[in-house]
Amino acid sequence: xxxxxxxxxxxxxxxxxxxxxxxxxxxxxxxxxxxxxxxxxxxxxxxxxxxxxxxxxxxxxxxxxxxxxxxxxxxxxxxxxxxxxxxxxxxxxxxxxxxxxxxxxxxxxxxxxxxxxxxxxxxxxxxxxxxxxxxxxxxxxxxxxxxxxxxxxxxxxxxxxxxxxxxxxxxxxxxxxxx
Numbered sequence: 649x650x651x652x653x654x655x656x657x658x659x660x661x662x663x664x665x666x667x668x669x670x671x672x673x674x675x676x677x678x679x680x681x682x683x684x685x686x687x688x689x690x691x692x693x694x695x696x697x698x699x700x701x702x703x704x705x706x707x708x709x710x711x712x713x714x715x716x717x718x719x720x721x722x723x724x725x726x727x728x729x730x731x732x733x734x735x736x737x738x739x740x741x742x743x744x745x746x747x748x749x750x751x752x753x754x755x756x757x758x759x760x761x762x763x764x765x766x767x768x769x770x771x772x773x774x775x776x777x778x779x780x781x782x783x784x785x786x787x788x789x790x791x792x793x794x795x796x797x798x799x800x801x802x803x804x805x806x807x808x809x810x811x812x813x814x815x816x817x818x819x820x821x822x823x824x825x826x827x
Contacts, residue, residue, distance in 0.1 A: 649726065649799075649803075650780060651775050651776070651778060651780060651783060654775060654783075654799070654802045654803075654806070655772045655775055655776070657806045658768055658771065658772055658775075658802065658805065658806055659768065659772065661806050661809045661810055661813075662694075662698075662764060662765075662768045662809050664813065665691075665694065665764075665809045665810075665812070665813045666761045666764060666765065668813060668816075668817065669687065669691055669757065669761055670761065672687055672757075672820070674754045675825055676820050676823075676825060677754050677757060678753075678754060679819070679820060679823050679825055680819070681819050681822075681823070684815075684819060685749060686751075686752065687816045687819075687820065688749075688751075688752030688753070688754065688756065688757065688760075689749040689750075689751070689752050690749075690812045690813075690815065690816045691752065691757070691760045691761070691764070692749035692750070692752045692756075692760060693743065693747060693748075693749045693812065694764060694808070694809055694812055695760055695763055695764050695767065696746060696747050696749065697743075697747055697805075697808060698764065698767045698768065698771065698805055698809075699767055701767075701771045701774075701801065701805065702767060702770045702771060702774070704774075704788055704798070704801070705770070705771055705773075705774020705775060705777070705778070706774060709778075709782050709785075709786055712786040712787070712788070712798075713785070713786060713787075716786070716787040716788060716789060716795060717787050717795065718785050718786070718787065719784060719785050719786070719787055719797050722784065723783070723784045723797040723799040723800050724796075724797075724800055724803075725803075726803045726806070726807070729793075729796070729800050729803045729804060729807070730803070730807050732793060733792065733793060733804060733807065733808075733811075736792045736793065737792075741792045743791075744791060745791075747791065771805075775802070778798065782798065783797065783798045783799040783802070784797050784798075784799055785797070785798075786798040788801045790804065
C-alpha cells in the first residue's frame with residue numbers, strides 16, 4: 649500500500665468501527681464476557697493505542713531514526729505483519745501497561761468516538777508529510793512486535809481496529825442480551 653492507500657484504509661476501518669460503536673445500546677456497550685473487555689473498553693484501548701502515533705508523525709524523521717534506529721530490512725506486507733501479530737496473540741501476548749483500559753462508562757462513548765476521529769485525522773495529516781522511503785526507513789517500537797517500520801505500524805493500526813471490532817461484535821452476538 650502506498651501512503652494514500654494507507655490513509656484511506658485508516659479512515660475506512662476506524663470509521664466503520666466508530667459507526668458500529670454509535671449503534672450500540674448501553675447494555676451492548678457495557679457488556680463484557682468473563683475476563684474480556686466491554687465494547688467501551690475496546691474503544692478506549694483503540695484510542696490509547698493510536699494516540700502515540702500523533703507524536704510519531706510530528707517528530708522530525710532524523711529524531712525518529714536517532715531514537716529508534718533505521719530499518720535494515722524491507723517492510724513486511726500487510727498480510728505478513730498481520731500473521732506476525734496473530735502468532736504473538738496465539739502464543740499468549742496481551743496488552744500491557746497504559747494500553748489496558750479501565751472500566752468505561754456509557755457516558756464516555758461519544759467523547760471517545762470523537763477523540764478517535766481526531767486522532768486518526770492527525771495521524772493521516774502527518775502521513776502526508778512522509779515519503780514512501782521514510783515509511784520504510786523509520787522504526788517505531790511496538791509493545792508486542794518489537795521495532796517495526798512506520799509502514800508496518802500503520803498496517804498494524806489498520807488491522808488492529810478491525811481485530812477489536814471483530815472481537816467486540818462476536819462477544820455481543822454471543823451475549824445473553826436481548827436482540
